[in-house]
Amino acid sequence: MGARRGEDVEVVAAPGRLPDEPAVRERARAIPEAAVARLAVYLRVLSGLAEQGVTSIASEELSAAAGVNSAKLRKDLSYIGSYGTRGVGYEVEVLVDQIERILGLTRKHSVCVVGIGNLGHALANYGGFPGRGFPVSALFDVDEDLIGVPVGGILVSHVDDIVRVCSEREISIGVIATPPPAAQAVCDRLVSGGVQCILNFAPVVLQVPDHVEVRKVDLAVEMQILSFHVARRADEAANADESGMVVPG
Amino acid sequence: MGARRGEDVEVVAAPGRLPDEPAVRERARAIPEAAVARLAVYLRVLSGLAEQGVTSIASEELSAAAGVNSAKLRKDLSYIGSYGTRGVGYEVEVLVDQIERILGLTRKHSVCVVGIGNLGHALANYGGFPGRGFPVSALFDVDEDLIGVPVGGILVSHVDDIVRVCSEREISIGVIATPPPAAQAVCDRLVSGGVQCILNFAPVVLQVPDHVEVRKVDLAVEMQILSFHVARRADEAANADESGMVVPG
DNA sequence: CCAACTTTGTGCACGCGTTCACAAGCGCTA
DNA sequence: TAGCGCTTGTGAACGCGTGCACAAAGTTGG
Ligand SMILES: NC(=O)c1ccc[n+]([C@@H]2O[C@H](COP(=O)([O-])OP(=O)(O)OC[C@H]3O[C@@H](n4cnc5c(N)ncnc54)[C@H](O)[C@@H]3O)[C@@H](O)[C@H]2O)c1
Ligand SMILES: NC(=O)c1ccc[n+]([C@@H]2O[C@H](COP(=O)([O-])OP(=O)(O)OC[C@H]3O[C@@H](n4cnc5c(N)ncnc54)[C@H](O)[C@@H]3O)[C@@H](O)[C@H]2O)c1
Numbered sequence: 001m002g003a004r005r006g007e008d009v010e011v012v013a014a015p016g017r018l019p020d021e022p023a024v025r026e027r028a029r030a031i032p033e034a035a036v037a038r039l040a041v042y043l044r045v046l047s048g049l050a051e052q053g054v055t056s057i058a059s060e061e062l063s064a065a066a067g068v069n070s071a072k073l074r075k076d077l078s079y080i081g082s083y084g085t086r087g088v089g090y091e092v093e094v095l096v097d098q099i100e101r102i103l104g105l106t107r108k109h110s111v112c113v114v115g116i117g118n119l120g121h122a123l124a125n126y127g128g129f130p131g132r133g134f135p136v137s138a139l140f141d142v143d144e145d146l147i148g149v150p151v152g153g154i155l156v157s158h159v160d161d162i163v164r165v166c167s168e169r170e171i172s173i174g175v176i177a178t179p180p181p182a183a184q185a186v187c188d189r190l191v192s193g194g195v196q197c198i199l200n201f202a203p204v205v206l207q208v209p210d211h212v213e214v215r216k217v218d219l220a221v222e223m224q225i226l227s228f229h230v231a232r233r234a235d236e237a238a239n240a241d242e243s244g245m246v247v248p249g
Numbered sequence: 250m251g252a253r254r255g256e257d258v259e260v261v262a263a264p265g266r267l268p269d270e271p272a273v274r275e276r277a278r279a280i281p282e283a284a285v286a287r288l289a290v291y292l293r294v295l296s297g298l299a300e301q302g303v304t305s306i307a308s309e310e311l312s313a314a315a316g317v318n319s320a321k322l323r324k325d326l327s328y329i330g331s332y333g334t335r336g337v338g339y340e341v342e343v344l345v346d347q348i349e350r351i352l353g354l355t356r357k358h359s360v361c362v363v364g365i366g367n368l369g370h371a372l373a374n375y376g377g378f379p380g381r382g383f384p385v386s387a388l389f390d391v392d393e394d395l396i397g398v399p400v401g402g403i404l405v406s407h408v409d410d411i412v413r414v415c416s417e418r419e420i421s422i423g424v425i426a427t428p429p430p431a432a433q434a435v436c437d438r439l440v441s442g443g444v445q446c447i448l449n450f451a452p453v454v455l456q457v458p459d460h461v462e463v464r465k466v467d468l469a470v471e472m473q474i475l476s477f478h479v480a481r482r483a484d485e486a487a488n489a490d491e492s493g494m495v496v497p498g
Numbered sequence: 499c500c501a502a503c504t505t506t507g508t509g510c511a512c513g514c515g516t517t518c519a520c521a522a523g524c525g526c527t528a
Numbered sequence: 529t530a531g532c533g534c535t536t537g538t539g540a541a542c543g544c545g546t547g548c549a550c551a552a553a554g555t556t557g558g
Contacts, residue, residue, distance in 0.1 A: 032545060033474070040473040044452060058505065067454040070505095071547055078507055086506045087554040103473045104480025111472070118371035125367050126468075128452070134472050173475055196482070197475035199468075203293060203377070205316040213478045215471050219375075219448075222464050223360070223383050224289040224352045225282070226422055226446035229462045231353025233445065281515060307535065319535095320517055327537055335536040336524045 031079045036103070038076050041066050043099045050092050058089035105133050112138035112171045112195075114186050115178030116146055116156055119201055123175060124152035137169045142182075159186065166193030176200045280328045285352070287325050290315050292348045299341050307338035354382050361387035361420045361444075363435050364427030365395055365405055368450055372424060373401040386418045391431075408435065415442030425449045 031039075045065045049057060063073035077084070077095070080102045084090045100106060111134050113123050123129075124139055139156045141147065146156045157165050166174070174190035176183050176198060183202035190198060191212055200206055200216045208214055280288075294314045298306060312322035326333070326344070329351045333339045349355060360383050362372050372378075373388055388405045390396065395405045406414050415423070423439035425432050425447060432451035439447060440461055449455055449465045457463055 031477075034545070036474050036477050037470055040470040041454070041467075043473070044469065045454070060505085065454065067456075069547075071549090072545095074505090074507065075546080082507070084506050085554065086552075087504045087556085089505070102477065102480075104476045104483070105473065107476075107480070109472070109476050109479065118374050122367035122371045123468075128469055129472065132469055132472070134476075172479055173472065196479055199471055199475065205290070205294070205314065207316075211482075213475055215475060217466055217468070217471065218290075219372075219466070220293065220377055220381055221286055221289040222448055222466065223358070223378065223381070223422065224292070224354065225285050226448065226462055226464060227353045227356075227358050227383075228280075228285050228351065230358065230421055230445055231351075231356070233460070234353070283515070309535085318517080320519090321515095323535090323537065324516080331537065333536050334524065335522075336526090336534045338535070 031102070035076045035079055038066070038068060038072070039080070039099050040103060042073070042076070043096065043103070046092050046096050046099070050096060054092055056089050056091055059084070062090070109134050109172045110137040110170055111135065111173045111175060112140065112162075112166060112169075112190075113175045113177060114140040114159065114162070114190070115176065115182070115202075116141045116143075116151055117177065117179075120177040121151060123177060124154065126152075134173065138165050138171055140165075140186075159189070162186070162189040163193040166190065166195055171195055173197045173199065176202055176206075178202055180204045280351070284325045284328055287315070287317060287321070288329070288348050289352060291322070291325070292345065292352070295341050295345050295348070299345060303341055305338050305340055308333070311339070358383050358421045359386040359419055360384065360422045360424060361389065361411075361415060361418075361439075362424045362426060363389040363408065363411070363439070364425065364431070364451075365390045365392075365400055366426065366428075369426040370400060372426060373403065375401075383422065387414050387420055389414075389435075408438070411435070411438040412442040415439065415444055420444055422446045422448065425451055425455075427451055429453045 042062065045062065046057075049065075059070045059074045059077075063070040066073065074084075077090070080098050083094050083098055111129060113120050113136060116124060116139050120139070120141070124136060129136055136152065136154060139151055139154050140159045140162055141156050142159050147158050149156050165171075171190075171193065172195060174187075174193075174195040174197070176186055176190075178186055180202045183200065183204045184206060187198060187200070187206045187208060191208060196211070197213045198206065198208065198215070200214060201218075203218055203220055206214050206216075291311065294311065295306075298314075308319045308323050308326075312319040315322065323333075326339070329347050332343050332347055360378060362369050362385060365373060365388050369388070369390070373385060378385055385401065385403060388400055388403050389408045389411055390405050391408050396407050398405050414420075420439075420442065421444060423436075423442075423444040423446070425435055425439075427435050429451045432449065432453045433455060436447060436449070436455045436457060440457060445460070446462045447455065447457065447464070449463060450467075452467055452469055455463050455465075
């Protein structure tokens with residue numbers, strides 16, 4: 001619980017907010033989703049710096065390493081509190097701890113992967129998850145040949161057991177890597193099993209209750225966004241050409 | 250819209266933006282990135298509908314299938330033109346064609362994958378890319394044991410040949426699935442080989458010249474965003490509990 | 499202890515994206 | 529042809545995120 005440093009955390013921020021909201025809840029909720037995503041990036045950069053023995057860093061340098069501008073970095077960090085030293089910078093270790101706290105990484109989040117095909121295998125074998133506090137604790141598939149087979153050190157269970165196994169192992173994050181037609185049914189089962197968050201690789205729009213958070217990783221969409229930019233550039237080039245523009249450089 | 254702003258504005262908002270641009274280019278650029286991403290989703294839903302023999306659909310129904318509200322859908326579609334019929338809806342085939350045109354999918358975009366490990370194998374074998382106009386035309390790795398081996402029907406080439414092979418096969422999109430330390434070097438080579446867009450799976454911030462578009466797929470970040478939401482929910486529950494809130498129902 | 503310098507933290511303004519609400523437009527029916 | 533009902537397309541308002549610019553706050557050197 002949070003009251004170890006009972007400092008007078010005045011409601012300095014957020015003028016115009018409702019006066020009767022708990023400060024902690026408000027602060028957590030007030031962090032824009034985009035900022036949360038960037039905090040995760042800062043965390044990785046900071047972890048790398050810590051391994052290299054860097055103990056302190058200024059916003060200018062850290063922001064460059066994270067690929068954002070320094071004002072945005074400072075604003076993002078301000079959402080989680082004031083942990084910098086003016087005239088100096090930030091202590092790497094302090095930032096790591098605080099970002100981990102805000103992202104809820106102090107608690108372990110067990111993960112399951114459903115659909116142990118090409119992608120599912122890669123995910124199950126990936127060392128980046130357990131290394132960052134996301135132990136893969138269950139795997140599921142329908143394929144009888146896969147059931148009971150160890151993948152990445154975990155035995156594959158049958159999809160019919162999702163509800164039971166997820167409850168037993170307190171899975172909080174479910175990763176869906178099944179073919180698209182199976183995704184919604186799998187999703188429903190995960191929700192029944194008490195899974196609170198879903199990371200979906202299948203190109204389908206999942207329907208879930210309000211209390212479940214879904215994020216999708218959609219490679220086709222990513223490719224098409226890139227394609228759009230290629231097309232836009234080609235258009236621009238054609239237009240520039242047409243209008244007799246001189247090639248710069 | 251303001252050609253000549255006052256001199257008191259000393260900050261140029263967008264570097265390199267010209268005041269008078271051709272309408273076509275303007276229209277393309279005017280589409281918000283977020284809208285482009287959704288258009289790709291609409292496209293998939295529409296393709297599915299077309300296969301089911303649906304020929305016409307109203308914004309209300311299409312938006313539900315795509316998981317957005319109908320106003321947003323109509324606004325998004327309005328970016329690409331007016332192809333609906335008031336009182337009726339949209340012709341599925343027309344929308345598919347128009348979205349494909351805007352996303353630049355009328356042209357084929359050759360793709361290469363670098364780093365044929367767990368993830369690279371999955372990507373190389375994935376049927377969803379060629380099926381959507383993104384033929385995988387080259388694979389690269391450093392591992393001598395992999396060079397010359399066919400994966401998903403393509404022979405793996407050596408990373409040292411990236412520049413030559415990418416030029417020869419006119420690769421426009423490069424997918425990076427190497428370990429993090431190798432990503433930047435691979436990226437530089439791809440750029441030298443004329444690749445315009447990069448999809449990066451390695452958890453590193455890539456530095457690229459302005460004319461290259463990068464998108465990253467960062468699973469650790471996705472997981473941490475989910476973790477943040479779990480933590481936020483837990484906080485809320487704790488707060489609600491603490492403040493003596495009555496459980497509804 | 500003060501002055502000069504460095505860097506944080508944030509108020510503020512701007513611009514983009516989302517949402518609302520409704521006029522315009524189309525088909526259908528009488 | 530006129531009237532009715534339905535759905536699109538979009539102007540306008542709103543809200544959120546981003547970037548700027550500077551005061552506040554700390555450090556360092558004299
Ligand atoms: N492979 C990729 O690189 C890639 C890229 C982007 C998206 N995806 C998406 O990820 C998903 C998986 O792709 P993949 O290449 O691994 O496919 P895959 O066919 O190799 O694997 C699918 C696995 O899911 C299992 N499965 C099928 N129905 C199931 C069910 N009802 N419950 C549980 N498991 C079930 C199958 O037995 C198989 O093991 C697909 O939706 C695909 O569109 C894959
Ligand atoms: N596997 C996953 O599910 C997963 C998930 C998220 C992110 N990632 C990221 O994707 C990347 C690849 O992951 P993986 O699990 O496939 O790793 P992997 O170790 O299985 O494969 C990496 C491959 O890259 C090759 N390689 C190494 N150095 C190279 C270089 N300089 N040029 C070209 N190829 C090189 C290796 O020979 C190997 O084949 C990593 O950066 C990882 O962090 C993987």
